[in-house]
Amino acid sequence: MESPFKADILKGKVALLTGGGSGIGYEISTQLGKHGASIAIMGRRKNVLDSAVSALRSLGIQAVGLEGDVRNQDDAVRVLESTIKHFGKLDILVNAAAGNFLVPAEDLSPNGFRTVIDIDSVGTFTMCHEALKYLKRGGPGQDSSRGGIIINISATLHYTATWYQIHVSAAKAAVDSITRSLALEWGTDYDIRVNGIAPGPIEDTAGVSKLAPDDMLKEMEQNVPLYKMGEKWDIAMAALYLVSDAGKYINGTTLVVDGGLWLSRPRH
Numbered sequence: 001m002e003s004p005f006k007a008d009i010l011k012g013k014v015a016l017l018t019g020g021g022s023g024i025g026y027e028i029s030t031q032l033g034k035h036g037a038s039i040a041i042m043g044r045r046k047n048v049l050d051s052a053v054s055a056l057r058s059l060g061i062q063a064v065g066l067e068g069d070v071r072n073q074d075d076a077v078r079v080l081e082s083t084i085k086h087f088g089k090l091d092i093l094v095n096a097a098a099g100n101f102l103v104p105a106e107d108l109s110p111n112g113f114r115t116v117i118d119i120d121s122v123g124t125f126t127m128c129h130e131a132l133k134y135l136k137r138g139g140p141g142q143d144s145s146r147g148g149i150i151i152n153i154s155a156t157l158h159y160t161a162t163w164y165q166i167h168v169s170a171a172k173a174a175v176d177s178i179t180r181s182l183a184l185e186w187g188t189d190y191d192i193r194v195n196g197i198a199p200g201p202i203e204d205t206a207g208v209s210k211l212a213p214d215d216m217l218k219e220m221e222q223n224v225p226l227y228k229m230g231e232k233w234d235i236a237m238a239a240l241y242l243v244s245d246a247g248k249y250i251n252g253t254t255l256v257v258d259g260g261l262w263l264s265r266p267r268h
C-alpha cells in the first residue's frame with residue numbers, strides 16, 4: 001500500500017534499528033528509508049543482515065548492517081560508533097529486537113525468564129543509554145535546538161494477562177516504563193522524544209507464527225473489532241508518524257496498533 005506521507009519527510013535523517021533486519025523491524029527500516037532516512041540495522045545473524053541490506057539498497061536506500069547482540073553492552077557501543085562512522089550522526093533509534101517463545105510459567109526456568117528480560121528490557125535500556133550522547137540536542141551532527149527520537153517496540157500482552165507469556169509480558173511492561181521514564185528525563189533535559197508502539201497480531205511475523213497456532217488465530221479474528229490481522233505496514237506507518245514532525249508533541253506514550261483487539265471480549 002502506498003504511504004500517505006511525503007517521500008522526503010525524513011530526508012537527511014539517520015536511523016538505527018535493532019532487530020531491523022527481519023519482521024516488523026525490517027518493515028520499519030524500509031519505510032523510514034523510503035521516506036529519506038539512512039538506515040543502520042543491528043542484529044545477531046549476519047545472513048539476515050546481509051539480505052536485508054541488499055534489499056534496502058535495491059530500493060535506493062542507504063543502508064548498512066551491523067552485527068551485534070543488544071544483551072552485550074560492548075556490542076551496543078560498537079554498533080553506535082559504526083553508525084556514526086558511516087552516516088555522521090544519529091537521529092532515530094528504534095528498539096525492535098525481541099525474544100519470545102510460548103511456555104507455561106511452571107515450565108519456564110528462571111534463566112529463560114531472564115533471557116527475555118535481558119533482550120527486551122535490559123537491551124532496550126542499554127541501547128538508549130549508549131545512544132544518548134549522539135541523540136541529545138547539540139550532539140554530533142545534531143542541531144543545537146532539537147534532540148533525537150527513540151521508539152521502543154512493545155506489546156499489549158501485559159495490559160491484561162496472556163497465557164504462556166509471563167516472561168514477555170513482564171519484559172514489555174518494563175519497556176513501557178522505560179519509555180515513560182526516559183521521556184520525562186531526556187525530554188526535559190535533552191529534547192529527546194521517547195515513545196513506544198504496541199503492535200497487535202501482525203501477519204507474516206515470528207510473533208504470530210511462533211505464538212499463535214491456526215485455531216487460535218481463527219478465534220481471534222472473530223474478536224478483532226476491525227476483523228483482520230494487522231500488516232507490518234501498519235506498524236511502520238505508526239513509526240513514521242511518531243518520528244515525523246506530525247508527532248512533535250508526542251512524548252512518553254505507547255501507541256497501540258492492534259485494531260482494538262486488546263479491548264475486545266467474546267460477543268457472548
Ligand code: HXC
Nearest residue numbers: 098099100101102103108109111112115155200201206207
Ligand atoms: C522454554 C526456553 C525456550 C522455549 C529458550 N528457553 N527457548 N524455555 N521454552 N521454547 C530457555 C532456555 O531453556 C534457557 O534456559 C534460556 O531460555 C536461554 O536459552 P538459549 O537458547 O540459550 O538463549 P538464546 O540462544 O539466547 O535465545 C533466546 C531466545 C531468542 C529468546 C530463544 O533466541 C529468540 O527468541 N529468538 C527469536 C526471536 C523472535 O522470535 N523474535 C520475535 C519476537 S515476537 P535454561 O534454564 O535452560 O538455561 C514478539 C511479539 C510479542 O516479541 C507480542 C506478540 C503479540
